[in-house]
Amino acid sequence: MSARRSHKFGSTAQLIAVCPLLAMSDTVANALGIGVVVLIVVPLATVLLSLLRTRLTSETALAASMLTIAALVACVELLLSAFFSELRTSLTLFVPLIVSNLIAVQHLQASDESFGEAFAGSVRIAIGIAVTLLPLGFARELVGRGSLLHDAGNLLGARWAELSVFRVDMGFLLAMLPPGAFISFGLLLAARNWLTQRRS
Amino acid sequence: MRQVLYALVPTVALHVVFFGPGLLIQIVLGVVTALAAEAAALRLRGKPLPPFLLDGSAIITAVLLALCLPPLAPWWLVVSGVAFAILLAKHLFGGLGANPFNPAMVGYAVLLVSFPARLLQWLPPNVAGFEPASLSFLQTLTTILTGTPPAQFTWDAITSPTPLDALRTDLALGMTMGEAHANALFSAFGGRGWEWINLATLAGGGWLLALRIIRWQIPVAMLTALFVCASIMSAADPGAYAGPLFHLTSGASMLGAFFIATDPVSAATSPRGKLIYGAGIGVLTYVIRTWGGYPDGVAFAVLIMNLAVPLIDRYTIPRIYGHAR
Amino acid sequence: MATPAKPVLTLAVIAAVLTALVALVASFTRERIASNEQAWIRQRLDALVPPATHDNDLLADSISVTAPDLLGSAQPVKIYRARRAGAPVAAVLRPIAPDGYRGPIELLVAIGQDGRLIGVQVIRHQETPGLGDAFESRDVHWLDRFRGRSLTDPPPPRWTVRRDGGDFDAFTGATITPRAIVKAVRNALEYYQRNSQRIFEQPTQ
């Protein structure tokens, strides 16, 4: 009966996967940070879960995957605090929030695929999320505060100085704030729809 | 919709009397942008242009938004605000009649949130007791177009907060109402200039009511709610809260009640729903003005209640003839 | 219909393994995290009082004082002391400006032995982005204006923003934040002046 879940990362699926992390797309640095975290955690979670999956019944599957993801995220939080503490501070509570986002991602995947397929699929989805967050961070930072790579030094080392494009008080502040997060993501998805539509 | 524009004439006229010709320039800029944006959106959506361009709804959006901006605001503010309103808040949702949020207020809120500093630079009213550095029409025009005042003036010299803003600031500094009121911006019951503008708006709104273009429920409910909130709070502590008359005649109270909250498209539709909707706007306006971060709350209150409209509509369906309930 | 025993057992085992993993990571990272937290404040202190100017560890040489009127908080406020060869060089106070536009603003105020300001930093605030946070702006270092000032420079009545007849510029369209910061810095100076002796004599806590 298993309704086959498709691998297609359609715009609705994209919304569901990215939404909880959207707040972290306000600057390139944050987007990059959370994107890297996702790129590491999602495939890792998939590997762990597909190891577990054969041992699980339908009643425990969801609980087990949620617990696994929560534990994984707790580890990531600790590691970030230890090795990228500045980034950890700016990502605040959005690291633990990856939990709910990961659960969604897990369910975008088919349950009956092989280890290799699952892994490849999860990498694709993680890339999908990271690739969504980056341009968002880019656009929001540029439009919102007229800069690029603000605070990027925290993540990439001090060599990465901030690029200032125009004066801060000219920024279209909306882009940096929650409304801007949703609206720019909406526009991004519309652009994506438009491209797909034109291609076909 | 034409009548709505005519009803705004007294408001605009007094505005120009008190704050100079800036508004007229803002309106022209706004209307041109609105029509251009409307035409572009209609073209993209494959809709016929003339009936939609001529019905006046885009013009109303532009005029109402222009009325909310400081008269000397740089041109790109009104242009981007109106474009945002028409393209994103109206056509994206399906155009005329389908937009759940009030386009003008979306445009204004976007500007307020993005450029708070610019939107707080109001002018002092042109009344006795103030010697505003009055700019000529040409100076006004260049100020708007270049975004900087003429060489002999500085921003600080020509701008002044609105009474609502000044009151907020002063109360936040721990002044009492009495001390704050000593400011020359205030008169016996309202902000100078603003009280007359609000009365003119009331008159225009009354005319719309008489023409039955708007219904009484929303304005009455909104103003009553505002009045009641202000009365209760100022009775409880007259030193810390402005009185009801001040609230009714300040900021966008009247404009909101008669021209903005009454936007039929984004308002509740049944009579009972309109009462709830209006009262909600009144209460939220008071709350945001009094305790929130922005000096006037009408725009946000309208948007928040817009959000609740489908819910209100759902729970206020009138009893159908012949149905029990 | 399986008995609940199986799911209970499955999840318990999974939880045990996972918790062990997390706990392991936690113990492995514990020290680093603790030192990171110190590093965070140290970095800021170093920016204010260059390490070359003193030879003690500011973090280790600190006290907590409570002065609601002048330091803006009913909670104890930290003061870090810089010394060279045991002699006082500077004190860094961590007062709070309580009347920011959207809430308290946490400051670091470094005051030299001579009662002149070495520097001021804002370490936490919620002021309106793009308006009240103009002190963070990259091109105009508003906070730099405090450097070298003392309680008598400018004289007391002018220790406020220009709008209130003082010497300090406000930001365009935002007076509340600068007013709050100026007042807090002035109060910190005053606290220092009144207690400079005690500040350096009090034993480390």
Added chain:
Amino acid sequence: MVALLMVLLSSVLVTTVVLAHMPQWRPFVAPTDIFGGARVIAIVCLVAIPVVALLGWLLARFVLAPWHLDYLRTPVLVAVVLIVVPLLDVALRRRHAILPQQPGFALVMSTNTALLGIALITDLRAATFGVAVLLAIGGAVALALLLVAFAALYERLQHADVPVVFREAPLALITAGIMALAFMGFSGLIQE
């Protein structure tokens, strides 16, 4: 405030989009309409979130803090969600003519509850019990109200003549953006 607003809105957005466009994740067999579904979820959240947040708070205060296990906050909270949500599922099926559908119910409810629970708990760590209770209930009420309001709005939008490229996800996002804009009006009201 900003973080909480983002969390609330994402939660509302994802739930509504699932109800509208992801039938395989929809939590119930019936009701099948967006608003009906949202109303049920709102009611469940109204119960689940305060319970989870408060249990989480109690555990954090009386178990995690004394033993310096703060790093286990997330797993513990998730475990609490995993206890509370299935129990609610059972209660719901007993009491009402609602037929939760697996795994949709557990999934949607768990993510919602976890999302808000984590956000609240992070905020509440230092709070007293009274404040925690107030915030947890307030958060749940806010979520419930937003959920039904947004669902009713989104249902109305289903019939609108929206430009094709904006249908579904982009429209939902931009609507949420304007919602967020409206709630910016409360900034300054709720101090962090």
Added chain:
Amino acid sequence: MAKPGVRGGLRLDAHKERSTAQALRPASPVEKLILPLDQHAGAPAVPLIKPGERVLRGQPIAEPGGAISAWLHAPTSGTVAAIEPRPAPHRLGAPSLSIVVANDGRDERHGESTQTPFEQQSPEQLRELIARGGIVGLGGAVFPTAAKLSSAVRGHDLRLLLNGAECEPYISCDDMLMRERAHDVVFGARVLLHALTAQVCVIAIEDDTPQAAAALEAAIADAHDGRIQLRRVASDYPAGGERQLITAVFDVEVPSGGLPADVNTVCLNVGTAAAVTYWIRDALPLTSRIVTVTGDGVLEQRNLDVPLGTPLAALIYDCGGYTSRMSRLIMGGSMMGQALPHADMPVIKATNCLIAASALDLQPRAAEMPCIRCGNCSEVCPATLLPQQLNWYALARDLDALDTYGLLDCIECGCCDYVCPSQIPLAERFRGTKPALNERLAASSTADAARARFEARTARLERIESERLAALAKKRQELAKKSP
């Protein structure tokens, strides 16, 4: 039920005085009369004559084709020229099977010219007789009157409501009837009271028709019948709508989906009552009716007593022909009437009015714009619906929502269109959407019925099978007992 009371409605300019200035007169005879067999509600009538046969005025020429159907009589004497499809006004010009009678100009009458006095007949007999008179409701819906009466008698304390409100602007046929033939209306009321065994009759008219009121008052006084009274109601459109009138007069609401009989009321048009009089008193079946010819597009605006089957074109000609201002031909009133493509169609029992409308008479209709949710429509809707929501869902064809918003309670009065600033043809859209909803509801109710029958059958078969097995088992046991 929550408190009733008339809601919604519109005050419209009446335009009636144009056609009431001139006295009622018979229409000029025409050569051919066309009588569609389906001009009443219910099943079409079945012809009793063959082409070529001679018929007399008042002779039955078609009999009811079902339980709800009506007799049809020859309007004049002549020969049956054909039975063939002809364009019919109630089908907006689409053909419908019709009997064509060639007038021989002699107007010879069929049968007796008197009936047994109605007081001497039982109510049942009287109702049967009314059916034989081909009498159907002349208020617009042409529902067979006898069927309506019979279905209502099961109620107690029946009240008869004679509808003389005639709220549509332009139409004045009932007004004219009441002015000139008030006695016939009152006589009809007495017949109907007898046929219904009812004790109360209210004749309701609008409060802006003083002549009709005076005439009716006089007629009621002459009849010395205390059961009959006159009531004047506010002249708001659609005061003459059955449901609205019942609410205005008796302060009750007819339940949704129900009939007036559910609130112990029978509502008939005053013209129907007069038709009953002509049949029961004078033995003249329903073969003619009063028609208002009005509008700026016709020279002489007036009321005529017209034999059924008279071509509309002849009627216009009778009134002096079209003027140069003529722009559109409408059958019925300006609010609920429907535009006809041409005048080559006959007067039928439902034809109360013919408007040769000039551009001035027509509400200028600009292009339809989107609904702006102004709420004007819901303010005037007499059924207290929300036409703006119905429109939204009708455009989306969301049948579930249409059902919850009460599409089927819409009486298609057109008040909403009239006030809509966006020029949306709301009533027309609702009329067009109702069939789909009805079909859907019918399908689900037939499915429910089929399920019930299937389940009953399955249960029955199971029972039979188990009884059979039980019987076999019993027999086996008995045999087992016997055998050892």
Added chain:
Amino acid sequence: MLPALLTMVALAAAAGAAAALATRRSSEDRQRLIDEIDALLPQTQCGRCTFSGCRPYASALANGEADINQCPPGGNATATALAKLLGREAKPVDPRYGSVPAHPLVAWIDESACIGCVKCIQACPVDAIVGASRFMHTVIAAQCTGCELCIPPCPVDCIVMRPAST
């Protein structure tokens, strides 16, 4: 380490118990689900779905033993509604189960040819045929669902399907 393990294991065990409790679906639940599905089916009772009637199909759907596109009389509308209810992928009716009728049909018995064998009465799942042994039989058109089950048993082939008059 130990307190951490104890806490988490205890909580996880409780979660396991809760999960077990929730996955146990009562038979009432199942009946309600079947009712919900059955309410969407046309009740033609024709068996074209390969089940012995609409309700058996509903129960097969509830068990996940059938797909949502097997009912030709319901047409694509029913398939879509089922997909929505059950959270499955929507698809058109599978032609292998029969073609979707363009308009509703009802059976009609040529009464002059009918020999009164009652075979059709026995076949009709909804009791839409009346008549007694050796008397002619009639279909009650309003009750006939158009399932065509009466056609094969008729020994003299006197039943034909005609468009339902509306």
